[in-house]
Amino acid sequence: MKMLPRLLALSLAVALPGPAFAAQTFALVVGVDQYPNDVSLDGAVRDAEDVYRSMSAAGFTVTKFTNAEARKDDIRKAWTDMVAQAAAGDTIIFTYAGHGAQMPELIAGDEADGLDEFLQLPGFDRNRYEETSKEIIVDNEMNAWFGEAEGKGVHVLFVSDSCFSGGMSRSVTGKTRLAPAVTVKLAPPSQEAIAGANLKDIDFKQVTVLAASLESQPTPEVIIDGEPRGALSWSFARAVEGSADRDGNGIITRIELEDYIFSNVKNRSEALQVPNFMPQVARSESEVVVTLTRGIPVNNGTTTETADNDNGTTTPVVEKTIKSAKDLGWTGNIALQIDGAGDKPKNADGTGTPFRWDVASGVFYTPNGDVAAENVDAERIQSVVDKYVLLDFLKALASQNPGSVSLTPVKDIYAAGTRLRFDAPPGRYPNMLVFNLANTGEVQFLDMQAAGTSSSQFKLTDVEIVKPFGADHLITIWTAEPVDAIGAVLADRAVTSQTLLQALLTRLDGKEASVAIQPLYTRETL
Template identity: 30%
Template sequence: MLTNLLLSLSLLIGGQKPASTGQTYAVVIGISDYQALTYATGDLRFADRDAQQVVAFLRSQVGGNVPVSHIRLLTNRQATQATIQQALKLFRQAGADDRVILYFSGHGMPDSFVPYDARPGDQGRLLTYEAIKAAFHESKAITKLCIADACLSGGMTQQQANRRSSAQTIASTIHDGSNVAMLLASRSTQNAVEDGRLAGGAFTYFLLKGLTGRGDLDGNGIVTIRELHKYIGPQVRKRTRGRQTPVFYGRFSDNLPLSYL
């Protein structure tokens, strides 16, 4: 599952689980109800529920029984810019054999995610990709995973300009030997679809389906990042009638295991 992320690229992909899988530290964010919005003006329906499902997965036996103390769940009014940035400090607790996960479901912009307390025209209240990159860089974890179910999230793969410098992508600016993967719901020009019949974001729905077995395309009991992408991509495109194409990006092996079944 998410908590069995690769510790070493030298592990043989043959169905045998590693003897030690390290610890997982996760910051999980879901914002449906925004301070400055109503449902009529842009509030979402399922982002907080999706975040809760991700936490339930991590806490389950198949998800690795991640301790509550290793998870920061922020939903709706809890997910201000300040509380998110404080939560990201959790990643500093990770050691070299550990992995860190950031999951965000909510509104996205080309260069940032939108916290609960964001205000129109106030760039200072956004959660920039630069801030996420910094949090990842400060962690010693060998594996760093960013999952985003947000509109325009594919913008994380592009160079962004900020007021101080040219901020490169998360993966290209971390040169500490870590495995960095970004699992993004949509391209930089696309919206991320919420599906009433699925009662959640289409991307998160198929993400969890893939990690819990559907993504094991060769039947060997391991879901690699390549297999997960091959599973999620067609499923999301079909479900959204071509309006949404997930993007997997970073610095990692195609055989990076994401779950052991």
């Protein structure tokens, strides 16, 4: 994905001097599903409403525009008002969920690829550009907006759950947030679109941009909790609720936000997306991007100690409340559509966009339209359903404490014969479990490292992709809880997803554990 390219060279916001709970956070939230002159979306307004709720609960001053309310003049005025109200050290967060698009550069020689990017509002009609050009926000204009905040010492975080380029190799049925490009040379929509071009070489020190995908990837709408959503918006909303605040001190650093967003976007998009931070590297470990204005406690946690800050002050540290999977929305069921004559398995009475089982072909599809498993017959269907019930449970745990693992090379999908490597580093907890949930529904035990034993990085090297094809999920769990009993369950060659789920519910649900999920989609040929 290509997102506001001239911001690629910007420096990240400097760290706030200490927690500074007196600083205020303003937020501007825009979400558009309904595009009268283009393909409409399904989940952008849900994204905006979710982010709005989380930021309001965090104590931010929030202004929201959705669908027809999202008019450029009104958005511009809201931004101007926020900059006027904000003081040095305050933060403005601007989140956008909707279509992005490209157009020939407005200023000759301004862009390396000859293209400007823009956010497309519902009033824009590319067939009537002169009359509707004011209903796009060009990257040049956003530079000018950000420059206004920069001039007052106000921090800016721009979160764009949209798309400007890229394609995917997996057959996903959801919509992408990419509108058709404008192909003819057009006049700048405003003076700001010209003036903003002159800011491309300015070293912004207080602006961070978080885009949904890399340039080479699309931004698809994916199914989360049964509904079309943007994985970045969903993850950002959970981050602001406090899940990204790993140490519970009421601030989210760039490092904390990165760790949280990268892991959960991977989990919720099934590895279709890799978010893109700009600049790509944090300036310091303590660099703050979000201050939870409501202060602490976070998630009704209990203050247990204080942390010393560099400026000589102390900040209460909160022991977070770990929610159960059910409190996080897990139901123990998935929704399943059966095409053909077949009995419905247990735990398949969930609601929302369903998985789909084509009985005649034996193909089992995810709600996103991916092939999850092949050769699924009446004997295997229950184990496949049980796998996804367990996977949803693990995703719920990961949403409040995600871990990080890697698969090399990185691809949307892997063809037969491809060789790859999987790495799971030691975590911050003493115990680790590694296992695979195969596309057949089988549970494959890979490793256990318990406290008191030699802890090391777990590696699978030179793994070759072979039949059966579909979607595997490599799982790593780190915890301070005892894992011997879970390990004993995993070591049983006859272990099922249902048995493992019961062990995890008993031992880890509502307990502190970090979970990493690495989707692995395969097929015979690409």
